[in-house]
Amino acid sequence: MIIETDRSGGVKELEELLERVSSRPGVEGLLVLACGENGFTPEDLNPLLWRQNLPLAGGIFPAILRGAEKLERGTIVAGLGAPLRTLVVPGLSDPDIDFTRHLEEALEIEGPSPPGLDAPTVLVLLDGLARRIEPFVEALYGLLGIGRTYLGGGAGTLAMDRSPMIICNQGLLADAALVGFLDVPSSLGVSHGWNPVAGPFRVTSSRGTTVETLDWKPAFQVYRQVLERLGVHSIDPEDFFAASRSYPFGIARVGAERVVRDPYQLHPDGSLTCVGAVRQGSFVHILHGDRHSLVSAAAEARRISQRFQPGPGGTRLFFDCISRVLFLKECYAEELSAVHDPLQPLVGACSIGEIANNGHSYLEFYNMTSVVADLAADLAEVQPIPDRQEHEP
Template sequence: MNDKETPVIIETDRSGGVAELGDLLQRVSSDPRVQGLLIFACGENGFTPEELDPLLQSQSLPLAGGIFPAILEGAERLERGTIVVGLGVPLRTLVVPGLSDPDVDYTQYLERALGGEDSPSPGFDAPTVLVLLDGLSRRIEPFVEALYRLLGVGRTYLGGGAGTLAMDQAPMILCNQGLLADAALVGFLGAESSLGVSHGWNPVAGPFRVTSSRGTTLETLDWKPAFQVYRDVLERLGVHAIDPGDFFAVSRSYPFGITRVGAERVVRDPYHLHPDGSLTCVGAVRQGSFVHILHGDRHSLVSAAAEARRMSERTRGAPGGTRFFFDCISRVLFLKECYSEELAMVHDAGQPLVGACSIGEVANNGQSYLEFYNMTSVVADLADDPVALQEGASGPLPPQRAGEVP
C-alpha cells in the first residue's frame, strides 16, 4: 500500500480455499496501516460457517464481506477464489440480522445500535456507507428505508446483495461474528467517495399496474396473473419458448422497471415462476406501483456501465482513489462473452478496482433516495484521504448480542 497512491491493499487467491483465505488475512492485516478488512468471495468456494467462523472470529480488525456469484479485481472476473482488501481508512461495522423477519422493526434496531438520532456515533459522521446484504432476503426495502431515514443525505451509499446462482438462501454475509444468513452488514467508512448508477434497460411494454403483490412476489398485473401478462408480451416480441423449469433463462433478458417520478426506473429481476402464475423478484414490487417490461442489448448495457463510470468521475472532485464496482450477475448472464467489454468500460489500468457481480445493488448519489436496485451497474471511487469518524471508532458496534433481534 502506497500512502500517496492508494488507500488499500488488494490480495487475491484463485483457489477458493479456507487456508488460503487465512493466509491472505494474515498478510493484509499485518500491515500497520490497515484499519479494516473487506472480503469478496465466490460461491463456488463452498465456504460454510463451520469452516469460516473460527477464522473470522479471530480477526482483531473490523471486517465486512460477502459471498457472490463472481468477484472482480482490475479487468478480471473470477468465479472461484477470494479477494481480501486492506483499507487504509477507518471502518466501523454493524450487523443487522433477521432481514426476512416480519416482526423486526429496523428503525428501532438501528436507533438502538447507533445510540439514537442525537448520538455522536461514528455512523452519523461517516461520509461513505457500505451496505452488504443477503440478496434474497424478503424485507430488504424496509431495512434500506430505515437506514436512510436514520442516516439521511449528505453521504454516499454503495453495496450489493450476496448470494449464488443457485438462488437459495444460505449463509452469505462475512463479519467478525462469522458467516451469517439472512443478514445485512453496514460498514461506516472514513473516506469521501463519489458514485455513478446506470442500467441501460429500456421499456418495451407497459405500464402495467401492480394490482396484487406480497413483498418480493408479484401476483397480478392489471388484475391478471403476472405471468400471463408477461408471457403475452414476450410472445408478441417473438419469444415463444418459456420453460417454467428454467424461467430465469428468459426472464434475465426481460426484467421489470418500476416507475419513479423524475428518476430512472428501478429494475426488478424476476427469477422464479410459481404454479399460480405469480413471479418472485430480487427485491420488492409494491402493490399500486406501475411497472414496464424492459429489454436491452449489448450496446445499451455496456454504454450504461460507461455512463456510471462517467457519473462517478464527474462528482469525484479529485483523481485517484480506489474504484469499487457492484455489477448485477444478470448483466453477466445476459452479455455472456461480451461482459469483458462492460468491465473494460469501468476499469482504468491506472486505478485499482475491486468489487462483485451481485444479486441486487444498493446505491444513491449523496442526494437522491437510497434504493435497492437489480440488473444495474454501481461505480464508486473511494478517496485516498482518510476522515476520522470519532476517536476510538473502529471495530464492530456491539449494542446487541450476536444474532439478537429486538
Template structure:
C-alpha cells in the same frame, strides 16, 4: 491516497486459501478487511467461524456469483482487500421476520462519510430496512452496496462479519472515505405499462388483475423467440427485467428471479399499485450506460482531485446477458482508474445506491461504481 492497503486474489475457495490470503494482506497493516468469495464459500460454516475468532481487526464480506478485480471478472475465487483507514462493522439479523422499527439504532456520527450495505439478496423487507437505516445516516454521506447470494437462489449463509457467517441479514460498514457514486443500466421499455395490482413485498402476485407469471410469460414469448417450457425461467427472465415507473420518469429495474405459484419473486420489493414495464436490452447501450455514468462522475471532480480506488457492484444478470461483452464493460470502467489504484467488487443480486435527491434505492440489472477521490500530485 489509496483506500486499499493491499488486494489479494486466489482462485482456490477454501478456508485454508482464505487464511493464506489474509496472512499476506496483513503485511500491509490493514485496519479492516473485506472478504468477497464465490459460491463455494457458502458451506464454510464452522471452519470459517473458528478461523475469524483469531482476527483482531474488523472484517466483513459476502458470497457472490462472481468477483471483479481491476478489469477482470473471476467466476470463482477469494478476493480480500485491506483498508488503510478504520472501519466499523454492524450486523442486522432476521431481516425477513423482524420489523425494522424494532432496531435499536443510534445516529451515525457526522465523521462517517460513507456506508457500504451488504444484504442477503433473498431476504424480504430489504427496502423497508434501507429506508429505516437512512433515517440515521448523516447528511452528505454516500451509501452504496449490493445483495449477496448464489445463482441457485437457495437460502443459506452468505454474509461474513467478525461474529461469523450470517443468513437473512444486513451488514453496515461505516467508513471515513468519501465515495462519489456512478449508476447506469441502459435497459429500454419493450412492453407495458401493467398495473401491479397485487404484490407481497418482493413477490408480484397479479399484473392487470391476471396471475403475474402468466401475463409475463405470454408477453415475453410474444415479443421474442423464447419459450418458457423449453428453458429455465431465469435463463429467459435475465433478458427481460421489469421497469418500475418513478415520479421523475425514470425506471427502477427489477429482476424477476423465479416463479412461485403463479407469482414472480423479484430481487427487491415491488409496491402495490405501481406501474411496471417489461424491458429489453442491447449490449452496446448497456455498456455505454455503465461506463458513461463513471466517466460523467469523474468529470465532476475538481482539478485538485483524481480517482483513487473503486468499488464496483455490477448485477450478475448483466454479466449473464452481456457474456463475452462484459469484459468490455470492465475494461472501460477500469481504464478510468489511474494507476496504481485498484477496482475491486463483485457481481451482485441487487445494487444499492443513495442518489443526489436523497432516495435510497435497491436497483437490479444496474452497475453501481463508488469512486474515491485522491489529491492530484503537484509537479515540482
C-alpha cells in the same frame, strides 16, 4: 487500499491473505469478497473470522472482480486505510422486526448527527434474497439521511438458496445485513441501460417480492403475452430465468430512472418472484436491452462517478448485477473494460441486487444495474510497505 487475491478459493489461502493484509502499515479494516464456488461454510470459516482483530465486512457472491478480471472462484481481501465501523442486522426476512428501532438501539442515536457515524461513505452488504430488504433500506436511510454515499450489493449464489452469505467478525451469517461506516470520501455513478418495450402495467396484487397480478390478470399471463408479441415463443417454466433475465420489470419513479426488478421464479399460480420488492399499486414496464445499451450504461456510471471524483488516487468499487453477466455472456468483458481504468485499482462483485444513492437522491435497492464508486486514497495506500506490494498497476 491494499488489495490481494487468491484464485484457489481455499480457507487456508484466505487465512494467509487476512494475515498478510492486516499486518500491513495503515490498514484499519478489511473488505472480503468471495466466490460461491469456494464452498465456504460457517464450520470452515467461523473460527478464522472470530480471530480477526480488525473490523471486517464482506460477502459471498456469484463472481468477484479484480481489475479487468472476473473470477468465479477465489477471494479478494482489501485492506482499508481508514477507520471502519461495522454493524450487523440479523433477521432480514423477519416480519416482526422494526428495523428503525433496531438500528436506533444498535447505533445509540441521540441526535441527527451522532458522533462517529458521520462517515461520508456507507457500505451496505446484505442477503440478496431476503424478503424485507426495502424496509431495512428505508429505515437505514431514514436514520442516516442524505449528504453521504451509500453503495453495496446483495450477496448470494446462482443456486438462489438461503445459505449463509455475509462475512463479518461474528462469522458467516444468513439472512443478515452488514453496514460499514467508512471514513473515506467517495463518488458514485448508477445506470442500467434497460429500456421499456411494454407497459405500464398496474401491480394489482403483490406480496413483498412476489408479483401476483398485473392489471388484475395473473402476472405470468401478462408477461408471457408481451414476450410472445416480441418473438419469444418458448418460455420453459422449469427454466423461467433463462427468458426473464432478458426482460426485467422497471418500476416507475417520478423524475428518476426506473428501478429494475429481476423476476427469477415462476410459481404454479402464475405469480412471479423478483429480487427485491414490488409494491402493490405501483406501475411497471417490461424492459429489454442489448449489448450496446448495457455496456454504454456501465460506461455512463463510470463517467458520472468520475465527474464527482473525490481526489487523486484511490480505488474503484464496482457492484454489477450477475444478471448482466448472464445476459452479456462472453461480451461481459466489454462491460468490465468500460468501467476499469488500468491506472486505478478496481475491486468488486457480481451481486444479486445493488445498493446505491448519489449523496442526494433516495436510497434504492436495484436489480440488473451497474454501480460504480470511486474512493479517495486512504492512509494504507501511502504508508511504506516493507514486503512485496500487490497493488494493481
